[in-house]
Amino acid sequence: MSREKLRTELRKEQIAQAAIELVAQRGLSGFSVASLADRVGLVPSAIYRHFRSKDEVLDAALDLIQQKLVANTRAVCDETSDASERLRRLLMRHVQMFRENQAVPRIIFAEEPYAGRSERKAITARIIRSYLDRVAEIVRQGQRDGDLRKDLNPATVSIMFLGLVQPAGVLWFVTDGRFDVARHLRSAWEVFHDAIRAD
Amino acid sequence: MSREKLRTELRKEQIAQAAIELVAQRGLSGFSVASLADRVGLVPSAIYRHFRSKDEVLDAALDLIQQKLVANTRAVCDETSDASERLRRLLMRHVQMFRENQAVPRIIFAEEPYAGRSERKAITARIIRSYLDRVAEIVRQGQRDGDLRKDLNPATVSIMFLGLVQPAGVLWFVTDGRFDVARHLRSAWEVFHDAIRAD
DNA sequence: CTGCAATGTGAACGTCCATTCGCTAATGGC
DNA sequence: GCCATTAGCGAATGGACGTTCACATTGCAG
Numbered sequence: 001m002s003r004e005k006l007r008t009e010l011r012k013e014q015i016a017q018a019a020i021e022l023v024a025q026r027g028l029s030g031f032s033v034a035s036l037a038d039r040v041g042l043v044p045s046a047i048y049r050h051f052r053s054k055d056e057v058l059d060a061a062l063d064l065i066q067q068k069l070v071a072n073t074r075a076v077c078d079e080t081s082d083a084s085e086r087l088r089r090l091l092m093r094h095v096q097m098f099r100e101n102q103a104v105p106r107i108i109f110a111e112e113p114y115a116g117r118s119e120r121k122a123i124t125a126r127i128i129r130s131y132l133d134r135v136a137e138i139v140r141q142g143q144r145d146g147d148l149r150k151d152l153n154p155a156t157v158s159i160m161f162l163g164l165v166q167p168a169g170v171l172w173f174v175t176d177g178r179f180d181v182a183r184h185l186r187s188a189w190e191v192f193h194d195a196i197r198a199d
Numbered sequence: 200m201s202r203e204k205l206r207t208e209l210r211k212e213q214i215a216q217a218a219i220e221l222v223a224q225r226g227l228s229g230f231s232v233a234s235l236a237d238r239v240g241l242v243p244s245a246i247y248r249h250f251r252s253k254d255e256v257l258d259a260a261l262d263l264i265q266q267k268l269v270a271n272t273r274a275v276c277d278e279t280s281d282a283s284e285r286l287r288r289l290l291m292r293h294v295q296m297f298r299e300n301q302a303v304p305r306i307i308f309a310e311e312p313y314a315g316r317s318e319r320k321a322i323t324a325r326i327i328r329s330y331l332d333r334v335a336e337i338v339r340q341g342q343r344d345g346d347l348r349k350d351l352n353p354a355t356v357s358i359m360f361l362g363l364v365q366p367a368g369v370l371w372f373v374t375d376g377r378f379d380v381a382r383h384l385r386s387a388w389e390v391f392h393d394a395i396r397a398d
Numbered sequence: 399c400t401g402c403a404a405t406g407t408g409a410a411c412g413t414c415c416a417t418t419c420g421c422t423a424a425t426g427g428c
Numbered sequence: 429g430c431c432a433t434t435a436g437c438g439a440a441t442g443g444a445c446g447t448t449c450a451c452a453t454t455g456c457a458g
Contacts, residue, residue, distance in 0.1 A: 008404080027308065029227060033446060045448080046406050054446065106308040108373060109226065109301070125373035156386045159370070163362030163387075170365075171358070174307060174324035187355045188362075195394035206425095207435080232416060244417080245436050253416065 012050050015040055016060040023061070024103040058107065059120065065104055066127045072097070073134040083142025084197060087161060090135070091189055094165045095181050098172055105169070132158045139196075149198050157196055164188050211249050214239055215259040222260070223302040257306065258319065264303055265326045271296070272333040282341025283392060286360060289334070290388055293364045294380050297371055304368070331357045338395075348397050356395055363387050 018039045023031050033054055037044040051057045076089045094101065108124050135158035142148035148157075164185065171179040217238045222230050232253055236243045250256045275288045293300065307323050334357035341347035347356075363384065370378040 011405085032444080034444085042405095043407055044446085045408075048447070049405055102308070105304065105369070108369065109305040109308045121373055121375070125370075128370065128373060152390060153386055156383060156390065159366050159383060160363070160387050160390065162366040163364075164359070165362075166365045166369075167358050167361040170304070170307065171324075171327065174320055174327060176320070184355060184358060187352055188359050191351060191355065191359065191394055195390055210435085231414080233414090241435095242437055243415090244419090244438075247417070248435055 008050050011040075012060060013064070015047065015050060015057060016064045019057050019061040020064060020100050020103045023106050024100055028106055055120075059123065061103070062107065062120070062123055062127060065100070066130065068097070068100070069127070069131045070134070073131070073138075077138070083138055083145060083147045084193060086138050086142075087135070088189060088193070090138075091161075091164060091185055092182075094169075095185065098169055098181070101169060102173055105166075132162065135161050146198055148196050152196060160192070164192055207249050210239075211259060212263070214246065214249060214256060215263045218256050218260040219263060219299050219302045222305050223299055227305055254319075258322065260302070261306065261319070261322055261326060264299070265329065267296070267299070268326070268330050269333070272330070272337075276337070282337055282344060282346045283396060285337050285341075286334070287388055287392070289337075290360075290363060290384055291381075293368075294384065297368055297380070300368060301372055304365075331361065334360050345397055347395050351395060359391070363391055 015036065018036055019031065022036055022039060026035070033044045033047055036057065037047050040047075047054075047057070051060070072093050073090065076086045076093065079089060080086055104127075108121075132155070136154040139148060139152075139154040139157045143150045143152075143154070168179075168181045168184055168188075171184075172181045214235065217235055218230065221235055221238060225234070232243045232246055235256065236246050239246075246253075246256070250259070271292050272289065275285045275292065278288060279285055303326075331354070335353040338347060338351075338353040338356045342349045342351075342353070367378075367380045367383055367387075370383075371380045
């Protein structure tokens with residue numbers, strides 16, 4: 001009585017996606033091969049038809065996260081050419097992304113840098129870097145356009161931008177969604193925007 | 200051949216402290232009763248003379264973290280009465296606190312909200328809240344003194360302050376300490392301070 | 399239509415880990 | 429200095445989990 005068969009490429013992505021959701025919902029310790037298989041509608045051993053190990057699934061999940069982050073920055077850049085507006089929209093996009101976004105810090109913080117697997121920390125670092133670089137590029141663009149203050153370091157600004165999102169996400173998580181992220185971000189954005197825009 | 204005996208109050212604190220360091224270094228998944236006992240110089244079962252369960256150890260660790268955070272805000276308030284200076288010093292204190300600070304987000308993000316233990320999320324929320332409240336109080340004080348802009352919401356500012364520290368901590372962690380936290384914070388503080396101080 | 403490679407199944411294995419228990423050794427109040 | 433209490437030890441237990449393997453089923457290529 002085997003379930004529907006899927007080609008390994010589709011399955012792989014489906015499994016990686018399920019991994020992200022699972023980690024986001026139950027944390028890394030709730031992320032077992034059994035629960036993963038269950039969520040995809042498979043039996044645990046079937047996972048090993050597509051991945052050599054549980055660790056490999058996590059790596060694939062990280063890949064997927066990176067793709068999503070890139071897609072987000074691309075999208076806002078396509079929507080508008082105004083730097084301030086790009087950043088504001090990117091910020092708002094994060095509100096909707098929180099559920100899967102929670103998986104990022106969870107994977108980052110929970111993984112142990114035990115011998116041999118410390119590569120994942122490097123991978124994570126690269127993901128964050130590439131995201132920050134994209135944000136910094138938006139900032140640089142805004143500086144050229146005269147929209148943003150020219151005396152600010154784009155790298156600093158990009159990290160500060162990340163600092164708008166992150167604590168909001170944490171508060172949202174620990175209060176079980178009771179913290180009004182959108183409200184806070186609107187308020188914080190005003191202060192932040194005021195600080196970085198050209199007068 | 201039993202090791203030195205310690206009174207349970209001392210042991211409890213010692214164990215809680217060891218738990219923080221262990222989580223900070225190896226992550227939540229590296230935090231086992233065995234490794235914990237090892238670090239304290241005991242045998243696993245001995246832990247249960249002082250705590251009813253592993254979860255109880257984590258709760259004690261959270262308690263300890265809260266105490267440390269409170270101590271930090273107290274210290275900067277004692278050092279100076281200038282709101283801006285208080286915040287700046289609090290920020291710099293975090294640089295040195297990172298090692299144990301890493302335990303906070305790790306515990307927050309990695310724990311699963313499975314039935315019955317979701318109280319810990321509430322505890323974590325309370326810790327963060329109390330910290331934010333203290334920061335907000337510093338801000339309010341600064342507004343009364345005319346040091347900080349009066350039109351800003353102290354709650355928003357306190358969360359943004361947290362947003363200065365957090366991403367820096369993440370970057371520091373994923374780059375294995377290669378990211379220059381102090382440098383970034385000096386730069387970011389300038390922008391932030393500019394945004395919140397009264398003109 | 400046939401057969402082989404790709405997927406999926408279920409049982410089994412070994413490991414790790416939290417926790418329990420009976421015993422021993424130290425400590426502190428008397 | 430004596431004894432009860434407290435703290436620590438080591439072995440044992442039971443469950444969860446990652447992974448493997450032999451076998452079943454599916455679906456595509458020819």
